Amino acid sequence: xxxxxxxxxxxxxxxxxxPIGNRHKGARMIGTALTGIPIPGKRMSFNATLRILDPAGTxxxxxxxxxxxxxxxxxxxxxxxxxxxxxxxxxxxxxxxGEPAADD
Numbered sequence: 001x002x003x004x005x006x007x008x009x010x011x012x013x014x015x016x017x018x019p020i021g022n023r024h025k026g027a028r029m030i031g032t033a034l035t036g037i038p039i040p041g042k043r044m045s046f047n048a049t050l051r052i053l054d055p056a057g058t059x060x061x062x063x064x065x066x067x068x069x070x071x072x073x074x075x076x077x078x079x080x081x082x083x084x085x086x087x088x089x090x091x092x093x094x095x096x097x098g099e100p101a102a103d104d
Contacts (some may be wrong), residue, residue, distance in 0.1 A: 006081040008055060013074060015067055016049040050074055052093070057060035060095045 032038050052061040063073060064084035080089055090097070 002085035002087055004082075005084050005086050008086045009060075009081060009089065010053050011050065011055060011077055011081070012073060013048055013050045015072060016046050017072075050077070052077065052095070062094055 001025075046067040047064065049062060049064045049068045050070050050073055051059045051063075054060050063070065077093075080092060084092065089095070
Protein backbone atom coordinates (compact mmCIF):
# COMPACT_ATOMS: atom_id res chain seq x y z
CA UNK A 1 0.00 0.00 0.00
CA UNK A 2 1.30 3.46 -0.89
CA UNK A 3 1.19 6.69 1.05
CA UNK A 4 -2.12 7.27 2.91
CA UNK A 5 -4.30 9.89 1.24
CA UNK A 6 -4.73 11.65 4.59
CA UNK A 7 -1.01 12.49 4.55
CA UNK A 8 -1.38 14.18 1.18
CA UNK A 9 -4.82 15.81 0.85
CA UNK A 10 -6.87 17.93 3.23
CA UNK A 11 -10.52 18.94 3.28
CA UNK A 12 -11.94 22.40 3.96
CA UNK A 13 -15.51 23.60 4.07
CA UNK A 14 -17.44 26.78 4.62
CA UNK A 15 -21.11 27.53 5.14
CA UNK A 16 -23.30 30.51 4.37
CA UNK A 17 -24.82 32.41 7.27
CA UNK A 18 -28.11 33.25 5.59
CA PRO A 19 -30.70 30.57 4.82
CA ILE A 20 -31.71 29.82 1.26
CA GLY A 21 -35.34 29.76 0.16
CA ASN A 22 -36.51 31.51 3.32
CA ARG A 23 -40.24 32.17 2.96
CA HIS A 24 -42.18 35.03 4.42
CA LYS A 25 -43.40 33.98 7.86
CA GLY A 26 -46.43 36.27 7.67
CA ALA A 27 -48.27 33.89 5.34
CA ARG A 28 -47.93 31.05 7.85
CA MET A 29 -49.16 33.29 10.65
CA ILE A 30 -52.20 34.40 8.63
CA GLY A 31 -52.99 30.81 7.65
CA THR A 32 -52.77 29.72 11.28
CA ALA A 33 -55.03 32.60 12.38
CA LEU A 34 -57.64 31.81 9.69
CA THR A 35 -57.75 28.05 10.16
CA GLY A 36 -56.76 27.66 13.79
CA ILE A 37 -54.36 24.93 12.72
CA PRO A 38 -50.64 25.59 13.04
CA ILE A 39 -49.02 25.60 9.62
CA PRO A 40 -45.51 24.16 9.84
CA GLY A 41 -42.67 26.14 8.43
CA LYS A 42 -40.24 24.86 5.87
CA ARG A 43 -37.02 23.57 7.37
CA MET A 44 -34.33 26.16 6.84
CA SER A 45 -31.44 25.10 4.67
CA PHE A 46 -28.06 26.65 4.12
CA ASN A 47 -25.52 26.46 1.31
CA ALA A 48 -22.06 25.05 1.94
CA THR A 49 -18.90 24.45 -0.07
CA LEU A 50 -16.47 21.58 0.37
CA ARG A 51 -12.96 21.63 -1.09
CA ILE A 52 -10.20 19.05 -1.36
CA LEU A 53 -6.73 20.63 -1.36
CA ASP A 54 -3.37 19.18 -2.30
CA PRO A 55 -0.17 19.82 -0.28
CA ALA A 56 0.47 23.08 -2.19
CA GLY A 57 -2.94 24.39 -1.12
CA THR A 58 -4.40 24.12 -4.62
CA UNK A 59 -8.09 23.24 -4.78
CA UNK A 60 -8.34 20.00 -6.75
CA UNK A 61 -12.06 19.43 -6.19
CA UNK A 62 -14.84 21.76 -5.02
CA UNK A 63 -18.47 20.88 -4.45
CA UNK A 64 -21.25 23.26 -3.43
CA UNK A 65 -24.74 22.38 -2.29
CA UNK A 66 -27.16 22.11 0.57
CA UNK A 67 -25.49 21.90 3.98
CA UNK A 68 -26.91 18.42 4.68
CA UNK A 69 -25.62 17.07 1.36
CA UNK A 70 -22.19 18.57 2.00
CA UNK A 71 -22.14 17.07 5.53
CA UNK A 72 -22.72 13.60 4.08
CA UNK A 73 -20.14 14.11 1.33
CA UNK A 74 -17.57 15.36 3.85
CA UNK A 75 -18.00 12.24 6.00
CA UNK A 76 -17.55 10.03 2.94
CA UNK A 77 -14.44 11.88 1.80
CA UNK A 78 -12.91 11.88 5.29
CA UNK A 79 -13.51 8.13 5.57
CA UNK A 80 -11.84 7.60 2.20
CA UNK A 81 -8.91 9.80 3.19
CA UNK A 82 -8.31 7.60 6.23
CA UNK A 83 -8.55 4.23 4.49
CA UNK A 84 -7.28 4.75 0.92
CA UNK A 85 -3.82 5.39 -0.45
CA UNK A 86 -3.14 8.50 -2.57
CA UNK A 87 -3.45 6.82 -5.98
CA UNK A 88 -6.69 5.02 -5.12
CA UNK A 89 -8.15 8.23 -3.65
CA UNK A 90 -7.23 10.18 -6.81
CA UNK A 91 -8.86 7.55 -8.99
CA UNK A 92 -12.01 7.47 -6.83
CA UNK A 93 -12.61 11.22 -7.09
CA UNK A 94 -11.12 11.85 -10.53
CA UNK A 95 -8.39 14.10 -9.17
CA UNK A 96 -5.42 15.18 -11.26
CA UNK A 97 -1.96 13.79 -10.64
CA GLY A 98 -0.43 15.67 -7.72
CA GLU A 99 2.91 16.39 -9.34
CA PRO A 100 3.22 20.15 -9.84
CA ALA A 101 4.36 21.40 -13.22
CA ALA A 102 8.00 22.50 -13.35
CA ASP A 103 8.53 26.27 -13.62
CA ASP A 104 10.72 27.30 -16.54
